[in-house]
Amino acid sequence: MATATATPTGTPGPKINRIGLPVIEYRGGKTTLCAGCGHNAISERVVDALFEMGVQPERVMKLSGIGCSSKSPAYFLSRAHSFNSVHGRMPSVATGAVLANHTMMALGVSGDGDTASIGMGQFVHMMRRNLPMIYIIEDNGVYGLTKGQFSATADIGSKLKTGVINDLPPIDTCAMAIQLGATFVGRSFSGDKKQLLSMLKAAIAHKGTVMLDVISPCVTFNDHEGSTKSYKFMQEHDEPINELGFVPSFEEIDVEYDAGTTTEVTMHDGSHLRLRKLREDYDPTDKVASVRTLMEAHENGEVLTGVFFVDTVKPSFTDLLNLVDQPLGTQPESVTKPSAEVLQKVMASLQ
Amino acid sequence: MATGDLALGHEQSKHAGIDARTRVVNDFSIQVATVNGSGSQSANSVLLKSIFDMGVPVSGKNLFPSNIAGLPTWFTIRASKDGYVARRKRIDVLIAMNAETAREDILGLHPGSAAIYDEALNLRQYRDDVVCYPVPFDKITAAVCPEAKLRKLVRNMVYVGVAAHLLQIDMASVEAALHKQFAKKQKAMDLNMGAVRAGAEYAAEHLPKQDPFLIERMHATAGKIIIDGNSAAALGAVFAGVTVVAWYPITPSTSTIEATIDYLKKFRINAEGKATFAVVQAEDELAAIGMVLGAGWAGARSMTATSGPGISLMAEFSGLGYFAEIPGVIFDVQRTGPSTGMPTRTSQADLLSTAFLSHGDTKHVILLPGSVKECFEFGYAAFDLAERLQTPVFVLSDLDLGMNNWMSDPFDYPSKPLDRGKVLTAEDLNRLGGFARYADVDGDGIGYRTLPGTDHPKAAYFTRGSGHNSKAAYTEKPDEYVEVMERLTRKFKTAQTLVPAPVLERSTGAKIGVIAFGTSDFAVNEALDELKKQHKLDVDYLRVRAYPFNDAVHEFVASHQRIYVVEQNRDAQLASLLKLDLAADQAVKLRSILHYNGLPIDAESILSELAVKEGL
DSSP states (O other): OOOTTBOOOSSOOOOBOTTSOBGGGGBOSOOOSOTTOHHHHHHHHHHHHHHHHTOOGGGEEEEEOSSHHHHGGGGBOTTSEEEEOSTTOHHHHHHHHHHHOTTSEEEEEEEHHHHHTTTHHHHHHHHHHTOSEEEEEEEOSEETTTTOEEOTTOOTTOBOTTSOBOOSOOOOHHHHHHHHTOSEEEEEETTOHHHHHHHHHHHHHOOSEEEEEEEOOOTTTSOSTTOSSSHHHHHHHEEESEEEEEEOTTSOOOSOOOTTTEEEEEOTTSOEEEEEESSTTOOTTOHHHHHHHHHHHHHTTOEEEEEEEEOSSSOOHHHHTTBOSSOSTTOOHHHHSOOHHHHHHHHHHTO | OOOGGGOOOSGGGTTOOOOTTSOEESEEEEEEEEETTSSHHHHHHHHHHHHHHTTOOEEEEEEOOSSSSSSEEEEEEEEETTOOOSBOSOOSEEEEOOTTTHHHHHHTSOTTOEEEEEGGGOGGGTOSSSEEEEEOHHHHHHHHOOOGGGHHHHHHHHHHHHHHHHHTOOHHHHHHHHHHHHTTOHHHHHHHHHHHHHHHHHHHHHOOOOSOEEOOOOSSSTTOEEEEHHHHHHHHHHHTTOOEEEEOOOTTTHHHHHHHHHHHHHHSBOTTSOBSOEEEEOSSHHHHHHHHHHHHHTTOOEEEEEOHHHHHHTHHHHHHHHHHTOOEEEEEEEBOOSTTOOTTSBOOTTHHHHHTOSSSSOOOEEEOOOSHHHHHHHHHHHHHHHHHHTSEEEEEEEHHHHHSEEEEOOOOOOOSOOOOOSBOOHHHHHHHSOOOTTOOSSSSSOOOBOOTTOSSTTOOOEEESSOBOTTSOBOOOHHHHHHHHHHHHHHHHHHHHHSOOOEEEEOSOOSEEEEEOTTHHHHHHHHHHHHHHHHOOOOEEEEOOEESOOHHHHHHHHTOSEEEEEESSSSOHHHHHHHHHSOHHHHTTEEEEEOOSSSOOBHHHHHHHHHHHTTO
16 A cells, blocks of 8 residues: 655655645645635645545535635645535535535535524534535634624634624534534644644544534734634643544554553544543543533633544435435436336326 | 405395206316315315316316414316316305305305205305205214214215215216225225215215206316326426435425425335435525535536525525526425415416526526426426526426316427536546636537536636636636626527427417416416407417527517516516516517416406406
């Protein structure tokens, strides 16, 4: 099996991955987001993860809603089809696209407004269906394109630049996703390269809904003193609940782990996700406990990150639908159009 | 009775006598008044199908409340030797099974009509000019149905027997209809046939025939089928190879999806037991159309079915579908609005809102089926058109067409291959070296698209509802935006040549013309026949079957002095849409005949209004 980073022999060329592509083939258009925007860092990690996992770019569908976050699919993986839909409705578009072609990888990027306000209705139902896709929330607690209003993930007491204090509780999209049926749920921080990259690689290996809430500071409207979604706040308050080690299916496992301190999860594609506990007795396969931990963290004013919940057993939405192996969208006419005899029989039954 | 339109003046009837000597054969209406949820549906269906089995053209309309059980409901059956299937205002035979409405029901009858009713209701006290047939339903039912809990249902079959006897419908025809209804359930068959016989026997012994209404055998239904429009549309979709169905339940469209699911389960599970389709009951109509567009974008033939409130919710996505150019099929089975309106009553009032559904300069292709056969044909064609034109295509049916049973010629198999539209494969891209998604290569306004998963590094493009240029790149440049918008206009012109053309139903060189669409057709044809009979006046008639309109519509208007646009809404929506297209000197020719009380339009209403307007 090829290794993730095949070493070129002879003349030094660009590093290529296991399917022979250089990282540049995973990049996208030039970002039009603000310099320093957390979203750009997330795009870079997505590029790295897809490159390192050796995903064929044409086998990915990128989906998004509306907002700063939802623009970001334009900034990575130009070789993949992309659908920038309407505000808050990416889950439904993704659902249709995945049903039309369930052999592809669907990667959705949303924001905290796009998900937790206008998009809440579709978000919760997508989680419930366990639709096989990766759903990333680029979470900065504010609306950027309309210049800095609070979103529904803003913490109580968080302060806007204008001095307005948020007095409504935040929606914890992770706790909600776990409760509703998503099967891979985690939170990360755009500034934590290592954790985010491992989480994304594990996400690629998972089949089912992956919901990643990535705190992604808005340098223009929400990075000041008093914000709970600023770089500074995150650097001071980020509390990883576990440390991620990801061994893709195409790499040999060469390091032993201690079962007492580490949970090992075998992913759908044979990859291994190792979660070393940083908090005593945290079990990422225990749904009830994981929600409880998240709620307690809220009470204590902590920002937990890490993989909160993994379930590799529950069937995905496409499993439940009992679909044929080939994509529905390109089924030949001989399969999809019943014969003249069939119509005749139906007509006879109506006479 | 709750529906004023059905109740005709009682005053005029007081002194009219009953004339049983004049036989009225195969040309009358029956109305069955029952309580919603009492299980009368099968009995009504058997009565209708037994007339059909007698070879007499027949149609049925269910006038039901927005309620699960308890409210009054009426089922009307029209037998018409001339094949008229529109609603008829006049009721000739009443079967009054609902104590609550019985008084109003009988008061609504014309003199000389007949009424079959539960003897306890003593309806004779209200009318001496109606033939009364009191029947002890409970007694008869108890004798044939020992199981008390089944009696409520079996009771309905007793009135079928009474009516069959009085109208002289052959028992063999009733039995054939019952067979169809209960298929393989022999026990139910026996029980119900027993009730029918008991009803017929009671009528033979106790109810001497005094009314003039009779069914006599004809041969006008041989080879015909009976089906509702929603099932017909579902069949169209299934034969068009639909693979992704997303929906949210709403009356009166729900049965479109239920029928689709039934057919898919029958015809589209492969040898390994795997499905070649996916059906999702979405969280709402916004999600339903989002799924349809997501699937259409990724290459699937996708559909949803809804009604007015759902159409409103689909507005934003419809604009995205138009602007980003994504195929999808939306069936709108219209009910009355505004708002929730009357959910179980029919209308044609979504035409304008659908034509321009969404903000900005958005317009849509709409198909307007006028029969169950066209529900099938357009249900099929909509998928070809959506993929050919790369846009959402709406099929506007209505409650009357969708939920009622109609007689029809059997549907023809669509033998042409499916038209999957302009889709480039990896081989095409190798040959071309690349492509611009929104470039008008062929001059018809339709670009070429690729599907996600196409194995070529230049296959991908970026789909967006924001401003884009011919290469699908984001733009705010005036010229690039205008270029896309003008190409979309060209595409709409191309649509004119592809959608079902209008049908010139009558062309006699008359000075006056009628334009109508959808279910108004049945009543228009009947009204124009009557106009000819009563006033010796010829009127031409053009039935439009799609939007955008094509040149035939312009020619029809140009070649007539006056045009009556007949439609089932308050605001003359078809006339308004036509006026947008017509030159000013042509637009002034349009006048409207409107019907919008929730009941299907009838010939009498059209005829009387036309006669007044023409000074006849």
